Amino acid sequence: MADEPHAVLPVEPGLSRSKSELCCNPVSKLGGRCALSVYTSRSQHRLPMSVPAARRPKGQEMGDVQSGADSHQFRMFGLSKIVIAVVASVAWMAVSSALILLNKDLLSHGFHYPMALSGLGMAFSGGASFVCCRVLKVVDAKKSMTLSFYCTKILPVGLFMALTLHFGNLVYLYLTVAFIQMLKAFTPIITMLSLFIARLESPSRRLILSVSFIALGTATASAGEVNLNYTGVFIMLLSEIFESIRLVMTQLLLTGLRFHPIEGLMYLAPACTFWLIIGSLILEFRPMLESGAFLLMAERPAKFLAAAMMGFAVNSLAYIVIQSASSLTLKVLGTVKNALVVCLGIVLLAETVTGLQGFGYGISIAAFFWYQRIKMQQIASEARTAALSSVANGSSSVIISSGGDKGLPQYRSVPSLDRLDDAGKK
Incomplete structure (x- = not known):
């Protein structure tokens, strides 16, 4: 597989950007950038995003495409991971x-x-x-x-x-x-x-x-x-x-x-x-x-x-x-x-x-494969419910992977966009 399976955290309508949380794919941390995905409930589409490690200049679009070198490095990383998995x-x-x-x-x-x-x-x-x-x-x-x-x-x-x-x-x-x-x-x-x-x-x-x-x-x-x-x-x-x-x-x-x-x-x-x-x-x-x-x-x-x-x-x-x-x-x-x-x-x-x-x-x-499919759907549903509850409560803990031991979703705290800006100012 090219990368770890990861859930995309939905952003509820009406929430300001400061309350939006990002799901960080740990495999994509290449070239000093962190590849992120945002899932909006209005559009129901994934929006690819790229955020620098330190602080993004104000006004620069969050959807900038990574450089060709980073893209090539990511493809090689994904290919090597597939080989290792096989x-x-x-x-x-x-x-x-x-x-x-x-x-x-x-x-x-x-x-x-x-x-x-x-x-x-x-x-x-x-x-x-x-x-x-x-x-x-x-x-x-x-x-x-x-x-x-x-x-x-x-x-x-x-x-x-x-x-x-x-x-x-x-x-x-x-x-x-x-x-x-x-x-x-x-x-x-x-x-x-x-x-x-x-x-x-x-x-x-x-x-x-x-x-x-x-x-x-x-x-x-x-x-x-x-x-x-x-x-x-x-x-x-x-x-x-x-x-x-x-x-x-x-x-x-x-x-x-x-x-x-x-x-x-x-x-x-x-x-x-x-x-x-x-x-x-x-x-x-x-x-x-x-x-x-x-x-x-x-x-x-x-x-x-x-x-x-x-x-x-x-x-x-x-x-x-x-x-x-x-x-x-x-x-x-x-x-x-x-x-x-x-x-x-x-x-x-x-x-x-x-x-x-x-x-x-x-x-x-x-029947075993059917059982596993039901279990994974159940885990995904519970993860989505937990993510929605996390956003509603203002928490920054998000699901980053469903590939942990025993198939349990893994959690990691990821700062919001405004916190990234604040970190850059400091």
Whole structure:
């Protein structure tokens, strides 16, 4: 994509210019200028505008076109961003798919300990993110963290993150890779119910209808499964429930923190690893000793190290995709990736997928895209309402992007035209 998706703030009729707020596209900050867009309710058209960084001379038109050099620089910037988005998207799909197949291979050939495997991956992610933030300074991590805050906010989220990973890996001991990817389409239903119970969301009729079709498609796919294992289905359901609880707790406990994703991983990964180590010591340590699992790790270190590195790579690439495209792009890519893994399971692992399964999965995918469209329309509507309320109340906080984490609109204070003039006078 050429730039971050951004909302254009409407200007109500009758408002003076001093009360009009501008939506600033952060990608367009080139050549000492800030490219702005104003959306007037009278004309219902976008008016391209360009404002110097310091102070515009009085009387100069606000709609001046940028110089040819700036325009060329902007086009090159947009092109490079598209290339980054495409490369990151392909890399994320490839690494994520490879990680699924590698975990399936490790768990199916002697190492039947999903909690220990998840702990290895999260420990590596925590260490790698710490190096990025504190040693290499690749990420500007300035947030301070008290022990009290960590124990009351981070550790609870880490617990449900650990449960999600444990059951998400455990299910590979019971179900085929292809069928697991089909069951993942059921996740939006669990998430919507969890948000509704926590009173964080009020689903509309269209949203309920879309998730009902997802449920219908998933049920159809399950009915067509040749080697249906009810224990495996229950474990997969637990993984999705714990994932939805994790999302709800993240919204309730960590709202407003605005961590960089790698910085957030630096704090969450150790918390998740802590719970996984405790669980593994209680449930898996003795069986691992008796079965010689530690010797297996010593014999195949490359595979275990690769699995740990891929886990961190998936998180890092997901962040790049969100930054260069949007969170919606990542969700769509996730659906495409799941379908790709279904095909890989058929080709590489000789798994059986019946026609009824394929039909049900097709219904789930179509309903999922409908669900995402409804969600984005809902977010846009809420953002517009918030913007109108902001203008009515004289606030200068405006929406600049819908591409943040989890698709939530991002806010930033932008000065009005008169404030720009005042800044120049000072």
